[in-house]
Amino acid sequence: MLLIKNGRMIDPASKTDGAFDVLLDGEIIKEVGAPGRFNGSQNLEVFDAAGMIVAPGFIDLHAHLREPGQESSETIETGTKSAARGGFTAVCCMPNTKPVHDNASITRFIVDKAQRVGAARVWPIGAASVGSQGEAIAEIASMKEAGIVAVSDDGKPIATARLARQVMDYCRSLDLPVIEHSEDVSLAAGAVMREGVTSTRLGLRGMPAAAESVCVARDVQLVQLTGARLHIAHLSAKGSLDQVRAAKALGLRVTCEVTPHHFTLIDEDVQYDSHYKMNPPLASREDREALIAGLADGAVDVIATDHAPHEPALKEVEFDRAPFGILGFETAIALTLEQLVHTGKISLARMVELYTSGPAAIIGRERKLAAGQPADVTIFSTSHEWTYRTNDSPSKSRNSPFNGRSFKGAPMATVVAGKFTFRR
Numbered sequence: 429m430l431l432i433k434n435g436r437m438i439d440p441a442s443k444t445d446g447a448f449d450v451l452l453d454g455e456i457i458k459e460v461g462a463p464g465r466f467n468g469s470q471n472l473e474v475f476d477a478a479g480m481i482v483a484p485g486f487i488d489l490h491a492h493l494r495e496p497g498q499e500s501s502e503t504i505e506t507g508t509k510s511a512a513r514g515g516f517t518a519v520c521c522m523p524n525t526k527p528v529h530d531n532a533s534i535t536r537f538i539v540d541k542a543q544r545v546g547a548a549r550v551w552p553i554g555a556a557s558v559g560s561q562g563e564a565i566a567e568i569a570s571m572k573e574a575g576i577v578a579v580s581d582d583g584k585p586i587a588t589a590r591l592a593r594q595v596m597d598y599c600r601s602l603d604l605p606v607i608e609h610s611e612d613v614s615l616a617a618g619a620v621m622r623e624g625v626t627s628t629r630l631g632l633r634g635m636p637a638a639a640e641s642v643c644v645a646r647d648v649q650l651v652q653l654t655g656a657r658l659h660i661a662h663l664s665a666k667g668s669l670d671q672v673r674a675a676k677a678l679g680l681r682v683t684c685e686v687t688p689h690h691f692t693l694i695d696e697d698v699q700y701d702s703h704y705k706m707n708p709p710l711a712s713r714e715d716r717e718a719l720i721a722g723l724a725d726g727a728v729d730v731i732a733t734d735h736a737p738h739e740p741a742l743k744e745v746e747f748d749r750a751p752f753g754i755l756g757f758e759t760a761i762a763l764t765l766e767q768l769v770h771t772g773k774i775s776l777a778r779m780v781e782l783y784t785s786g787p788a789a790i791i792g793r794e795r796k797l798a799a800g801q802p803a804d805v806t807i808f809s810t811s812h813e814w815t816y817r818t819n820d821s822p823s824k825s826r827n828s829p830f831n832g833r834s835f836k837g838a839p840m841a842t843v844v845a846g847k848f849t850f851r852r
Contacts, residue, residue, distance in 0.1 A: 429453050435477030440781035441796035452803040455845040483780045484795040485517030485804025489787040490732035497526025502737040505545040509822035512849040514757035515839030517804040518549040524583040530555035530566040535574035547849040551577045556595045562587020577791040580607035596656035605657040615639035622695045622709040641667030648675045660684035662734050664708040666718035685730035686719045688763040702750035703829040724774050731782040733760050737825030755828040765837035803846035812838045
């Protein structure tokens with residue numbers, strides 16, 4: 429058995445915030461009790477969490493593990509080790525693998541591989557359309573039987589309103605959320621950053637914020653038509669958030685996520701450095717402030733990393749030629765503390781909610797520290813000082829704009845199924 433003692437336990441699902449010890453028995457939480465309650469128990473491994481936050485296991489709702497097909501950039505093993513180092517006990521991996529994850533055989537491959545080598549749980553997301561080509565619905569029902577928790581054509585939107593409606597109708601009957609990469613491809617074509625003064629100054633083709641919000645508006649109307657569950661991935665524009673707020677006001681089942689890089693960086697930070705190239709692109713200062721307001725007031729449901737590893741040979745080229753995406757697992761907690769908690773914009777309890785009960789609710793899971801629940805625990809410090817260095821990462825890629833950045837606050841330990849998968 430493992431005893432986590434002396435920590436401040438924050439569990440939004442059970443509305444708990446206080447001094448509690450947590451006793452784990454194998455893969456299950458045996459009991460949560462007052463400090464010192466379990467000190468007389470025998471055969472205990474003890475983790476002293478004094479001065480730390482003890483929370484339900486963090487979930488990353490949006491990540492890329494690259495396997496199968498792109499193992500030179502990441503694998504399930506290296507990606508989940510990086511996730512565990514970032515405090516994540518579960519990762520939802522997007523389907524834009526090679527081949528695209530659009531059938532149950534690939535679902536089973538991912539699930540089986542993760543069970544054998546994963547340092548975090550892996551809950552796959554299947555493609556919405558065959559090959560993510562936007563022409564025909566993928567084998568969604570069989571993928572659900574094999575273990576997917578949602579569908580998405582991430583990396584691109586579901587191609588047409590007609591197909592999006594069909595996918596939503598089908599997924600409503602299966603009780604699966606549709607996760608949308610919101611982008612009007614005709615407005616975004618050829619763009620490499622957000623359209624604005626900075627893109628003009630740099631001479632780089634810009635994507636207007638409306639490329640995102642137009643697609644969000646389309647899909648919100650389709651939710652009105654179908655009654656489906658829609659989740660907007662990596663939302664970056666104020667106009668998109670306005671659409672989500674309006675949908676929620678109507679009682680529609682629409683949720684959204686924001687990434688740490690979108691509430692930390694803006695388009696002005698892009699200086700021909702491909703480590704600042706991601707999709708959606710870094711947005712304006714006004715957009716960032718709107719996202720932070722949504723994180724504070726509940727309009728945003730989830731913080732997700734969009735961890736997108738690329739081997740150095742792909743990323744370290746001219747800005748126009750580099751692929752979109754950055755690493756996200758290992759800096760997420762630190763950036764959230766730095767940008768949102770230490771600045772007083774959100775509380776610690778709200779932060780934990782955005783990483784636990786928020787994403788869990790979207791995929792139909794439960795995340796709480798209570799007897800009988802899975803023994804998945806994230807332990808982090810709000811004061812530990814450290815420097816993020818990509819060369820220290822178990823990830824196979826190094827594409828982060830935060831390399832060399834010093835932080836106050838860090839993941840300290842990650843427990844999955846009762847076992848440490850990371851200890852700082």
